[in-house]
Amino acid sequence: MTYNEMGPIGVFDSGFGGLSILREIRKVLPERDYIFLGDNARAPYGVRSYQLVYEFTLQSVKYLFEQGCPLVILACNTASAKALRTIQQNDLPGLDATRRVLGVIRPTVESLGTITKTGHIGVFGTPGTIQSESYNIEIAKMYPDYQVFGHACPMWVPLVENRESDGDGADYFVSKDINGLLAMSDKIDTVILGCTHYPLLINKIHKFMPPHIRVIEQGGIVAESLKDYLVRHPEMSSRCTRGGSCRYLTTENAERFSSMASLFTGEDVVASHVTL
Numbered sequence: 001m002t003y004n005e006m007g008p009i010g011v012f013d014s015g016f017g018g019l020s021i022l023r024e025i026r027k028v029l030p031e032r033d034y035i036f037l038g039d040n041a042r043a044p045y046g047v048r049s050y051q052l053v054y055e056f057t058l059q060s061v062k063y064l065f066e067q068g069c070p071l072v073i074l075a076c077n078t079a080s081a082k083a084l085r086t087i088q089q090n091d092l093p094g095l096d097a098t099r100r101v102l103g104v105i106r107p108t109v110e111s112l113g114t115i116t117k118t119g120h121i122g123v124f125g126t127p128g129t130i131q132s133e134s135y136n137i138e139i140a141k142m143y144p145d146y147q148v149f150g151h152a153c154p155m156w157v158p159l160v161e162n163r164e165s166d167g168d169g170a171d172y173f174v175s176k177d178i179n180g181l182l183a184m185s186d187k188i189d190t191v192i193l194g195c196t197h198y199p200l201l202i203n204k205i206h207k208f209m210p211p212h213i214r215v216i217e218q219g220g221i222v223a224e225s226l227k228d229y230l231v232r233h234p235e236m237s238s239r240c241t242r243g244g245s246c247r248y249l250t251t252e253n254a255e256r257f258s259s260m261a262s263l264f265t266g267e268d269v270v271a272s273h274v275t276l
């Protein structure tokens with residue numbers, strides 16, 4: 001299959017979480033065109049096997065290539081942890097070696113050097129992201145002296161997806177998971193929110209996190225990293241079209257997606273349903 005040479009930047013997530021990344025990307029690169037694809041029909045990915053996360057992510061990447069996207073951002077930690085490397089190394093050469101798929105873990109890890117003083121890093125993520133140890137592996141490559149403490153928060157995505165981010169249930173689970181993480185080391189001074197849903201819980205997280213601990217949200221970091229990537233790769237930059245548009249696609253019900261999506265983006269969203 002041959003794809004269009006030029007087109008929008010594709011942004012993919014299992015569900016709504018990646019919209020927190022897209023929002024920040026659009027602030028930094030407002031002139032570009034975007035397609036957001038949420039695989040809401042099969043979310044959450046956080047509890048699924050490697051094989052399924054890989055298959056679902058690959059299908060979504062192919063779909064975005066078919067829409068003409070020369071560049072796809074996996075705005076999902078679980079997909080970045082479990083599918084990105086295989087897609088980059090095994091699938092991309094056969095699909096179209098000139099296209100690119102980028103994730104969210106590497107840019108997040110790169111930012112640590114200017115933030116932590118103790119080198120003790122906490123990571124919150126889905127069970128899949130934490131079990132994959134992708135953050136541990138990336139951090140060890142870049143900062144071999146750091147110590148990484150991962151803690152899975154299986155209830156945080158359901159709280160967000162069920163609009164309970166501001167409720168009492170969120171207080172209970174957020175404080176429980178923060179205490180669970182901080183019990184692993186009293187030297188942790190930096191905590192990565194390693195799931196794109198978690199910024200929606202930021203008020204609760206700040207409520208229970210000791211104030212000396214820096215909480216890292218990924219949106220701004222990924223956005224700046226993408227901007228830098230396009231500067232360093234003019235051949236890719238010239239293929240990412242500039243019309244300022246954004247289309248929203250979901251594999252689930254379009255009306256439900258539209259109403260939830262506006263929570264993440266802060267603006268009206270009109271989504272379309274697609275079948276992968």
Ligand code: DGL
Nearest residue numbers: 017044045046077078196
């Ligand atoms: N947005 C996904 C991530 O960043 C989590 C949601 C899911 O479990 O599908 O890991």
